[in-house]
Amino acid sequence: MPDPRRVASLWPQAASFAALLAVWEVANETSNPYWLPSLQSVGSSWWDLASSGAFSAATTSLRTLGIGLAVVVVLGAVLSGLLASVRLLDDALSPLINAAMSTPTVALVPVYVLIWGYSDTTRVVAIISFSLFPLVLQWIAALRRVPAELTEMSHAFAASRTARVRTIVIPAVAPLLLNGARVGVVQAIKGLITSELIIGVVGVGKLIVQASDTFDMPQLYAVVLTVVAASIVSYVVLSTLESRASRWAES
Amino acid sequence: MSEAGSYEAQPGVVAGLGASRRRRHPAQRTLALWAIRLAVVGVGIVLWEWIGRRDGGVFVAPFTTTVRHLVDLWKDGALASAMWRSNEALLIGFPISVVAGLPLGFWLGRVRVADRAFSYFLDVALVIPMIAVVPVIIVALGLTLTARVLVVVLFALPIVALNARAAVRIVERPLVEMSEAFGASRRQVWQTVILPSSFAPVFTGLRVGLAHAISGMVVIELTLIPAGLGGLIVQFRSQFAAGDLYAVTLMILIEGLVLVGLAHAVEQSASRRLGRVDA
Numbered sequence: 001m002p003d004p005r006r007v008a009s010l011w012p013q014a015a016s017f018a019a020l021l022a023v024w025e026v027a028n029e030t031s032n033p034y035w036l037p038s039l040q041s042v043g044s045s046w047w048d049l050a051s052s053g054a055f056s057a058a059t060t061s062l063r064t065l066g067i068g069l070a071v072v073v074v075l076g077a078v079l080s081g082l083l084a085s086v087r088l089l090d091d092a093l094s095p096l097i098n099a100a101m102s103t104p105t106v107a108l109v110p111v112y113v114l115i116w117g118y119s120d121t122t123r124v125v126a127i128i129s130f131s132l133f134p135l136v137l138q139w140i141a142a143l144r145r146v147p148a149e150l151t152e153m154s155h156a157f158a159a160s161r162t163a164r165v166r167t168i169v170i171p172a173v174a175p176l177l178l179n180g181a182r183v184g185v186v187q188a189i190k191g192l193i194t195s196e197l198i199i200g201v202v203g204v205g206k207l208i209v210q211a212s213d214t215f216d217m218p219q220l221y222a223v224v225l226t227v228v229a230a231s232i233v234s235y236v237v238l239s240t241l242e243s244r245a246s247r248w249a250e251s
Numbered sequence: 252m253s254e255a256g257s258y259e260a261q262p263g264v265v266a267g268l269g270a271s272r273r274r275r276h277p278a279q280r281t282l283a284l285w286a287i288r289l290a291v292v293g294v295g296i297v298l299w300e301w302i303g304r305r306d307g308g309v310f311v312a313p314f315t316t317t318v319r320h321l322v323d324l325w326k327d328g329a330l331a332s333a334m335w336r337s338n339e340a341l342l343i344g345f346p347i348s349v350v351a352g353l354p355l356g357f358w359l360g361r362v363r364v365a366d367r368a369f370s371y372f373l374d375v376a377l378v379i380p381m382i383a384v385v386p387v388i389i390v391a392l393g394l395t396l397t398a399r400v401l402v403v404v405l406f407a408l409p410i411v412a413l414n415a416r417a418a419v420r421i422v423e424r425p426l427v428e429m430s431e432a433f434g435a436s437r438r439q440v441w442q443t444v445i446l447p448s449s450f451a452p453v454f455t456g457l458r459v460g461l462a463h464a465i466s467g468m469v470v471i472e473l474t475l476i477p478a479g480l481g482g483l484i485v486q487f488r489s490q491f492a493a494g495d496l497y498a499v500t501l502m503i504l505i506e507g508l509v510l511v512g513l514a515h516a517v518e519q520s521a522s523r524r525l526g527r528v529d530a
Contacts, residue, residue, distance in 0.1 A: 012368035035391035088280075092287035102458075102511035104466040106382070106473065107503040110484045114496060115310045186378055193380035198473050212386040220387060227383045228375070235378045 037217040045218035046226065054207060055226070061203035064120050065192050068127030072184055075132055080139035090140060097133050105129050105191075109198045118202060123195045130191030131184045138180030142173045175246035182238040189231045312493040321498035330502060333483050337468055339396060344403025345464045349457060352408040356415025356456075357445075370416065376409035381467070385474045399471050406467030407460040414456025418449030451522055458514040465507050 021039065028038045037045075049055055083090040109126050116122040146169050154164045196205025204227055211220035296314050303313030312320070324330040359366045359373075385402055392398035422445050430444050473484065487496035 010367075012364050013371060016368040016372075033391070035387070088283060089287065092284045093291065096288060096291065099508060099512070102462045103504040103507035104462070104469045106466050107469050107484070107500050110473065111496065111500050114493060190380040190382070194382045194470070197382055197386070208383065208386050212390050215390065217390070220390065224383050224387060228379045231379045232375060 041218040042221045046222035068124045076135045084143035126195035127191040131187035135184035142176030171249035178242040312497040317497040320494040340399035344400040348407035352411030356412035360416040360419035373409045402471040403467040407464035411460040418452035454518045
């Protein structure tokens with residue numbers, strides 16, 4: 001049940017959002033540029049897309065995202081486990097990971113297209129190369145967070161292994177692990193959309209490319225705004241999970 | 252496994268035992284670090300070369316071929332002119348992101364209502380795949396310099412502004428209040444308290460912003476209507492010119508490494524100098 005006072009305190013956000021919509025409508029009414037469709041036409045185009053089943057193209061996108069994330073999580077767990085437990089490896093390789101993250105990963109997507117064509121593999125590899133390293137860096141930090149004094153104390157009190165994991169390790173690492181997962185999902189979505197737009201013939205990328213090729217502005221805005229909304233929703237859901245977890249870890 | 256690992260990683264600190272067994276001489280340790288790094292990069296290059304040769308260079312151009320093509324393209328002038336064309340957008344767009352992003356971030360960090368009203372737009376900009384917006388920009392502006400600059404700004408400004416905002420927010424209140432109590436003007440508070448102590452996060456924002464800006468520069472050239480470096484990439488891809496495609500890609504990655512590496516070096520030397528002033 002949302003607290004009414006909290007809802008009321010959201011007025012600055014609501015005001016700025018309303019102002020944005022108002023500016024959009026006024027700009028559309030007065031100067032009516034061809035690249036800015038009216039809100040209403042975007043809405044009805046979205047409804048047409050949804051009811052004609054055009055968004056089913058998104059299911060292949062979501063499936064690829066799922067496969068890509070599964071691979072990233074497994075690779076990320078192995079890599080971060082290894083680096084977090086062997087200090088020397090971490091010190092040696094973390095600078096390389098940081099350096100790799102400063103390069104524009106998007107430039108690699110055409111190479112993936114050359115190697116794997118317009119297949120799922122291309123998109124999965126794009127997802128991996130966008131999200132693996134950011135996730136690994138967060139997870140190493142998470143695994144490093146187990147407080148040594150507490151572990152030591154639990155040894156002194158002869159706590160069992162499961163008790164130690166439950167009471168010390170999980171509360172210490174869970175919030176940061178979830179933080180890493182959130183970063184990973186955000187990056188994976190970026191990798192997915194990037195590869196689909198560059199490929200241009202599958203999934204959501206196809207819808208966007210079709211709309212812009214035919215100068216169908218309402219449809220272009222409808223698809224782009226759907227992508228934006230979907231990534232915001234997944235981000236909000238993961239942030240909520242994360243703050244729940246850290247509240248639980250503190251208790 | 253993980254908890255055992257981090258427990259063992261610092262035995263000297265925790266138990267005061269067995270420290271000498273694991274501790275290496277610093278020089279020896281540096282040597283080991285570089286040996287591991289070189290080994291990883293070396294194995295990567297050897298694998299790349301091997302896969303490329305086995306493949307016959309159709310889909311994977313071997314490392315040596317890539318380097319040869321890179322040199323050829325450079326001598327030919329095609330690479331240099333494409334790089335210049337691409338980097339125009341970066342040269343204009345990144346300074347705009349900094350000049351507009353820093354004041355915006357400082358303002359959001361100090362004015363609560365503004366923060367509540369506008370900061371979430373920046374958060375959203377970081378979270379969404381910005382590339383999805385690129386087709387809208389191209390349709391509206393074409394593949395003009397304005398469009399490319401706009402994309403660079405959209406990629407770089409949010410992170411620059413958000414880091415500046417975070418930086419001035421973490422400045423300790425008591426310090427600000429004390430300097431106000433001693434009659435410091437608004438300008439003096441900013442000059443002597445807020446800006447110096449927010450230096451590190453601001454600079455991190457600039458460095459990450461630069462990396463994002465380079466991505467933005469490449470992204471627009473790869474989407475819909477290819478031009479510049481992206482144009483070369485799309486052209487070579489459609490011609491199955493693997494060697495040239497790999498060479499251009501490598502060049503873009505190297506540019507990212509060099510520019511962000513330089514920014515990192517500037518950041519470190521500046522923060523060292525600032526640290527000395529503080530001390």
